[in-house]
Amino acid sequence: MTETVVQGTTQRTIDPDKLMSFVFRAVDEVGATLNTATVVMGDKLGYYTAMADGRPVTPAELAERTGTSEHYAREWLNNQAAGAVVEYDAETRRYTLPAEHAVALADPTSPAYLAGFFQLALGTVHDAESIYQAARDGDGIGWHEHHTDVHHGCERFFRTMYNGHLLGEWIPALDGVAAKLEAGGKVADVGCGHGASTILLATAFPNATFVGSDYHEASIEVARERAAAAGVSDRVTFEVAPATGFTGTGYDLIAMFDCLHDMGDPVGAARHVRDAIAPDGTWMVVEPMAGDRVEDNLNTVGRAYYGFSTLLCTPASLSQDVGLALGTQAGPAKIRDVSTAAGFTAFRTAASTPFNNVFEVRP
Known part of the structure; x- marks a missing residue:
């Protein structure tokens, strides 16, 4: 059965079954939002x-x-059971966290650890009202202006990716880079945030020296504390600097982890990389997994990344000079265009995961 409704001056035929299917999907969407x-x-x-x-x-x-209220624990457990995060036994009235879910939610050393991803999402949504106004005004919202759950959740989520892939897959995929770092290379980690990637590399390559940079002063303070705790402060320096103004030259490796698309002037940043890199150096650009066409990204990962792009990454770019707003789903072609505009001549996809593309860019 169908019915015709008038919307403005246009008559459209409505399928009630399709409508109710969407209504129940919407209920599921609200449940997922609250589940974050x-x-x-x-x-x-x-x-x-x-x-x-x-x-x-x-x-x-x-x-x-856990030293918490039983009332909250009861409702939380029921929520998690309804969402199939925990399992409920109706006979014993007890709840169990499956081993696979424990790996994803309770083991920070696991490559599948997702707690930071949820924290990042919750922090991003926390600031949504300011994004709505920015969209009306055409303004941006800087990274530093977001809730701290954004900063800490981002580091926790992406540290999982780096722990799982950086040393075993991504560095070996870059031509000659591992050998240079083992011999005592010079590395710049641009947009380093809390320094997770910098410290991981410094720990793995004790003969190399590192400079991590980020415009966000609070993140650099955290990075310095963590480098000291990891015992690598003698070889790692962190500085507060924009991507177009980090210090040093002659770098064997310049890395940008999940940050190029956030920059207001990615071409300007790439030109600065071109000036700072050694003639035979490598620029490693790690970006969110994306294809070049919208239809390539209409999937589960793309949906999450387009959400972050709307509420976090695009506003961050628009808050800076130039405001190119590449978007989280920029895709390889746009990243190649940035590198070419900056004077680089070699570009290839060196590695990939379900969440990231890793590009090797050379002078």
């Missing part, structure tokens, strides 16, 4: 950690283990 906050709740209150051993728990037991 409840996952972060489980992370911050230690619920997942307390259930990581696989022992079934009651709400009272979970509350006792």
